Amino acid sequence: MKNITLVIFTLALLGGLMPSLSSAAVTDYPFEKVAENTWIIHGPLEMPNVGNQGFMNNPGIVLTSEGAVIIDPGSSVQAGEMVLRMLKTVTDEPVVAVFNTHIHGDHWLGNQAIKAAYPDAPVYGHTEMLTMIEDGVGETWIELMDKLTEGATQGTRVVGPDHPLGNGDAIKIGNKTFRIHHYGQAHTRTDIMIEVAEDSVVFLGDNVTTNRIPRMSDGNFIGNIDSVDNILKLGATTWVPGHGKTGDADMVRGYRDYLAAVYASARQAFDEDLDSSDVKPIALKATVKYKDWAGYEGEIGPQGAQAYMEVEAAEF
Numbered sequence: 001m002k003n004i005t006l007v008i009f010t011l012a013l014l015g016g017l018m019p020s021l022s023s024a025a026v027t028d029y030p031f032e033k034v035a036e037n038t039w040i041i042h043g044p045l046e047m048p049n050v051g052n053q054g055f056m057n058n059p060g061i062v063l064t065s066e067g068a069v070i071i072d073p074g075s076s077v078q079a080g081e082m083v084l085r086m087l088k089t090v091t092d093e094p095v096v097a098v099f100n101t102h103i104h105g106d107h108w109l110g111n112q113a114i115k116a117a118y119p120d121a122p123v124y125g126h127t128e129m130l131t132m133i134e135d136g137v138g139e140t141w142i143e144l145m146d147k148l149t150e151g152a153t154q155g156t157r158v159v160g161p162d163h164p165l166g167n168g169d170a171i172k173i174g175n176k177t178f179r180i181h182h183y184g185q186a187h188t189r190t191d192i193m194i195e196v197a198e199d200s201v202v203f204l205g206d207n208v209t210t211n212r213i214p215r216m217s218d219g220n221f222i223g224n225i226d227s228v229d230n231i232l233k234l235g236a237t238t239w240v241p242g243h244g245k246t247g248d249a250d251m252v253r254g255y256r257d258y259l260a261a262v263y264a265s266a267r268q269a270f271d272e273d274l275d276s277s278d279v280k281p282i283a284l285k286a287t288v289k290y291k292d293w294a295g296y297e298g299e300i301g302p303q304g305a306q307a308y309m310e311v312e313a314a315e316f
């Protein structure tokens with residue numbers, strides 16, 4: 001009898017673990033309380049790799065009177081499962097909604113785990129994000145994550161947003177209002193910044209990061225700078241970046257100033273009749289205080305060249 005019980009228990013356990021059986025669970029990272037009703041896991045700052053199993057973003061929880069709202073549940077089904085495990089350390093409330101800040105897979109491939117546990121929870125994302133996923137961009141992200149982590153994210157499937165959003169939308173969930181801000185192409189064409197009005201908290205997505213330079217290849221420098229200038233007008237208390245520690249408005253301005261310095265370097269090179277490849281040495285000087293940020297060395301050259309193209313495009 002005991003043996004049968006053990007066999008049944010083992011089968012049940014295996015069944016429960018099936019989605020991530022091929023890969024190990026993502027290491028637990030604690031949620032930190034950053035404001036009233038708001039907790040963030042501040043993920044590792046490096047790129048997705050074997051060591052971090054692809055997990056490197058900032059998943060958030062907002063606790064409403066109806067239940068928990070999750071923002072950006074991570075880069076894989078395993079990351080999403082970790083977010084759910086850690087949610088239990090904060091609250092026993094169910095997940096009632098998910099928001100995805102943009103199309104980059106490190107922020108939303110964890111939707112799969114949340115939807116598996118809470119099939120009725122709507123997943124919100126910018127309209128353009130839904131379109132890109134229809135066009136197959138999600139599969140590209142799954143392949144990239146699998147490659148960068150050498151298979152640690154295996155079993156992850158595309159579960160994108162099912163509720164499209166745009167600038168000015170306000171989603172009321174229990175006693176909280178989630179106001180959506182989108183000011184055109186910034187870090188990507190799909191960014192939403194989410195203001196939780198009652199608690200003076202703003203989730204910025206990768207429109208703002210700190211201590212990490214994100215890729216800008218889907219973005220636009222002037223658009224991103226304008227978006228940050230617009231969102232700063234809210235005068236919120238707590239600002240949650242897509243990567244790096246939660247902070248105040250100075251943290252937000254710090255990243256804005258980085259983008260502005262890269263763009264000004266490109267403008268200088270253009271005005272001096274230099275080439276796009278000449279932006280890098282100018283930008284290295286202009287952004288020296290960011291040199292220790294993760295990703296800086298790899299990004300500063302390509303970003304300078306990209307900003308140069310934007311200056312050129314603005315001229316003609």
Ligand SMILES: [Zn+2]
Binds near residue numbers: 102104187206214242
């Ligand atoms: Zn991003």
